[in-house]
Amino acid sequence: MKLSEGVEWGLHILLTLAWLGDQEPVPAAKLAASHDLPAAYLNKHLQALSRAGLLTSQPGPRGGFTLARPPEQISLLDVAEAIDGSQGAFRCSEIRRRGMGESLPARCFEGPCAINAVMQSADAAWREVLARHSIADIRGTVDEHAPEAAGVARRLFDRDPGSASRSRSR
Amino acid sequence: MKLSEGVEWGLHILLTLAWLGDQEPVPAAKLAASHDLPAAYLNKHLQALSRAGLLTSQPGPRGGFTLARPPEQISLLDVAEAIDGSQGAFRCSEIRRRGMGESLPARCFEGPCAINAVMQSADAAWREVLARHSIADIRGTVDEHAPEAAGVARRLFDRDPGSASRSRSR
DNA sequence: GGTACCGTACTCGGATAAGCAATGTCCGAGTTCGTTGGG
DNA sequence: CCCAACGAACTCGGACATTGCTTATCCGAGTACGGTACC
Secondary structure: OOHHHHHHHHHHHHHHHHHOOOOOOOOHHHHHHHHHOHHHHHHHHHHHHOOOOOOEEEOOOEEEEEEEHHHOOOOOOHHHHHHHHOOOOOOOOOOHEEEEEEOOOOOOOOOOOOHHHHHHHHHHHHHHHHHHHHHHHHHHHHHHHHOHHHHHHHHHOOOOOOOOOOOOOO | OOOHHHHHHHHHHHHHHHHOOOOEEEEHHHHHHOOOHHHHHHHHHHHHHHHOOOOOOOOOOOEEEEOOOHHOOOHHHHHHEEEEEEEOOOOOOOHHHHHHHHHHHHHHHOOOOHHHHHHHHHHHHHHHHHHHEHHHHHHHHHHHOOOOOHHHHHHOOOOOOOOOOOOOOO
């Protein structure tokens, strides 16, 4: 069982966008540079986040990606499902019906497979934890232990309020 | 994120062995036939269960596999980890340190990555549910909804107490 | 001077290869049982 | 008749192909901006 590493990338990217806190689109190339990631591949995951409605994309010059919702309304589960798919880890193939199961009456299979039931409840517990935490929560925790991080992010993307040469600095 | 389908196989096989409830070894080929599974591949997973100490194997004629512990002491987590590995789903690659993270002081990285912390707690919740349920619990649930299943299993493996031609029936 | 048009540069978006782990298969080492020959 | 040695069959155990999915990359469609020609 292994989660796609794109989930980790997506979470860090969304955290970075949450730090910027505005609606200026950020191109994928700059987002990739912010964490030293391969730009072409990150683009793929950004599209998945866009399709899931977590990011809004804008083509053309001055285009890029912005958060589609406030960070408080984006849970870690949203990100994980957007990138890794919403299917649970365990998929019951009903092998209880095969082999010796074929000689059992149909009423034995009316209820759900007991093994599957426990596995699904474990999956639900996993999702429940992820749904409880939002990107804003992560931002809060990091700001507590590393207050400098938010400033570094804003400076990297020319969002420093102290600099007057912001609009046309490229 | 996808769990190996071998986990499902292993759970059903262990459930079948729990129904037999004795110490007579059962060869892999018969276990495979009981659920219509490819024998050669099932053998691979049985070896994993054996290495993990959940099954004991015995070579030679009249050899096979037996439960190494009573079903009450085998949790679903034991089976999942034996077959799919004990590594968690999320693996933090510390990308917070790369890119813009390089310009942050070292003290920012003393604490664990906040994203990783939440993901690990979700994994812990998943494991906790699986650790709470044993093979014996599964057997109890199935016996409740499908009481015929245990008998079919015992008959398939010549464990029917009513038949006198048990010892030398082959 | 103002306005409309055009070319350019930059962006996302999806279609297209490469690598690797999970899946699936096979044959050899080891052990037990039945048989056979001898005492 | 009893015992010991031998051969054969059956089992697990690990080494060897193959498939599918994750990872990785590229180029094309579309858009906004800047410059230029015209009114």
